[in-house]
């Protein structure tokens with residue numbers, strides 16, 4: 001397996017944090033921190049709240065920082081109060097979108113089926129998708145991590161072609177590790193990312209599985225990033241808390257280089 005042929009992607013998930021003024025400042029700080037760095041080997045993404053998109057896109061313009069959103073609706077438009085479509089995101093200069101984050105699944109009724117609908121809509125609009133999958137603590141304790149994550153991946157990718165897989169990144173995020181300070185061991189992260197890679201091989205081809213970027217997410221920080229990112233199946237990170245400070249985010253980007 002040759003990890004070097006895959007894109008390494010370090011993506012921040014800001015969640016419900018930062019006003020537009022704070023977003024501008026953070027993007028400026030991230031830009032400054034990476035200014036002397038050769039970022040060819042690592043894609044850097046900041047996924048921001050909807051209200052921050054405009055200022056984030058303008059502030060990041062011309063830099064290596066790409067802007068993502070944290071969700072999108074599956075319909076093109078219509079009577080969906082409070083929702084945002086993939087086309088709207090594209091019109092605002094967004095390049096990436098997180099879909100199926102466990103907080104959406106836990107608190108907002110997101111299901112594997114709606115995740116699949118959103119993935120399709122995002123790809124059709126021309127967005128790159130960061131598709132989140134991961135098991136609950138109870139599922140890990142019951143020994144059904146692999147089955148859970150495989151099923152989530154298979155349903156999310158229903159109807160997605162091998163060609164479209166070039167625009168999909170999968171983030172393995174064990175729910176028990178998100179925002180808890182409990183990180184999966186590098187072996188656990190590598191093992192489940194490997195399971196996801198096998199699912200992709202079974203759905204598409206070995207070539208496709210080898211080319212797909214699979215991130216780990218869950219309390220990744222400046223201290224544990226190097227070991228996690230060094231694992232053969234881990235091609236980047238989806239980072240929550242540690243993406244809110246430029247210094248911490250920069251340390252993780254450096255660890256990925």
Ligand code: PEP
Pocket residue numbers: 013015173177178179180181217218219220238239240241242
């Ligand atoms: C996340 O929100 O995707 C995440 C991984 O959060 P944290 O890094 O804070 O655990």
